[in-house]
Amino acid sequence: xxxxxxxxHICDDWxxxxxxxxxxxxxxxxxxxxxxxxxxxxPGRDSIALQFDPAAVTPDQxxxxxxxxxxxxxxASGTSSATVVIPVCYDTVFAPDGEHVARKLGIxxxxxxxxxxxQVQRVAMLGFMPGFAYLESxxxxxxxxxxxxxxxxxxxxxxxIIGRQSCIYSxxxxxxxxxxxxxxxxxxxxxxxQPAILSAGDIVRFEAIAKDxxxxxxxxxxx
Numbered sequence: 343x344x345x346x347x348x349x350x351h352i353c354d355d356w357x358x359x360x361x362x363x364x365x366x367x368x369x370x371x372x373x374x375x376x377x378x379x380x381x382x383x384x385p386g387r388d389s390i391a392l393q394f395d396p397a398a399v400t401p402d403q404x405x406x407x408x409x410x411x412x413x414x415x416x417x418a419s420g421t422s423s424a425t426v427v428i429p430v431c432y433d434t435v436f437a438p439d440g441e442h443v444a445r446k447l448g449i450x451x452x453x454x455x456x457x458x459x460x461q462v463q464r465v466a467m468l469g470f471m472p473g474f475a476y477l478e479s480x481x482x483x484x485x486x487x488x489x490x491x492x493x494x495x496x497x498x499x500x501x502x503i504i505g506r507q508s509c510i511y512s513x514x515x516x517x518x519x520x521x522x523x524x525x526x527x528x529x530x531x532x533x534x535x536q537p538a539i540l541s542a543g544d545i546v547r548f549e550a551i552a553k554d555x556x557x558x559x560x561x562x563x564x565x
Contacts, residue, residue: 350408352401355381357392357408364388364466364478366415368423368543373411379404385542387466387476423464425545428510430459430501431556432523439489439520443503446486454522455550458501463508463546473512473530473538477546481506492518499525501548510540523548526559 351358361367370390374383382393394404432455434440444451463477485505494516496502502509502519509519512529530538540546551559 348412350405352405355393355396355401357394357401357404358389359392359408359412360389362388364464364543369415370412371542373415374408377407377411379407385467386469423543423545424541425547426540427547427549428525428527429551429555429559430455430523430525430548431551431553432458433553433556435553436497436500436524436556437522440522443486443520443522447484458503458508458522459548459550461508461548463548465540465542465544465546466507467542468538468540471513471515472532473540475510475512475529475540475546477508477510479506479508486520488518489520492516496521497524499527499529501525512538524556526556 348360351360359370361370364387367385367388367390371383371385374380374390374392379394379399380392381395384391384393392404392408394401399407432440437454440454441451444454447454447457449457461479461481463479466476466478468475483505487504495514496511496517496519498511498513500511500517500521501523502511502517502521504519510525510529511517527539529540
């Protein structure tokens, strides 16, 4: 890692490391994940948190291990990322804020599904709740912002957008993102070997589907 090493933030059995961008986060996740020094690794948008076993190492020792790895950390720009296709129904029943978002973007509401599905998104991080994905697109667009009055309930699978950032709600919950569609996929299932279908760094491509396809998908999932 070139330049000055970042300052470490140590609290109890956790170490938080600020990093410059997602490429460095991916690189750090790969490096730290290859060792047995950490009981849990949590990547963020521009940071990574590591949990260590205080019965095995002291906080100072854990910090020294981190600094040793950071000194040899290289940007992960060449790292291949998984591409995940997310089917989305943009029908008006699932897009209560479609007209609002289209107006902010300066496009016709009829073209919103094609516009959003054409954006290549990257998972910046998971957070808020298990499996909840924060996505970022490199394409420039107008800012939309959050709703002035958040909803008490947003359905699981709902797709929110505030500009270059989108999100996918993994469970029913309150929320303040404008909603433009919904996926029938279950983003988080604790009984699966890999509970979350998305991970930080994944490339996400949205695929528009019709309402009847969405309904059939849900029916098949409940069989």
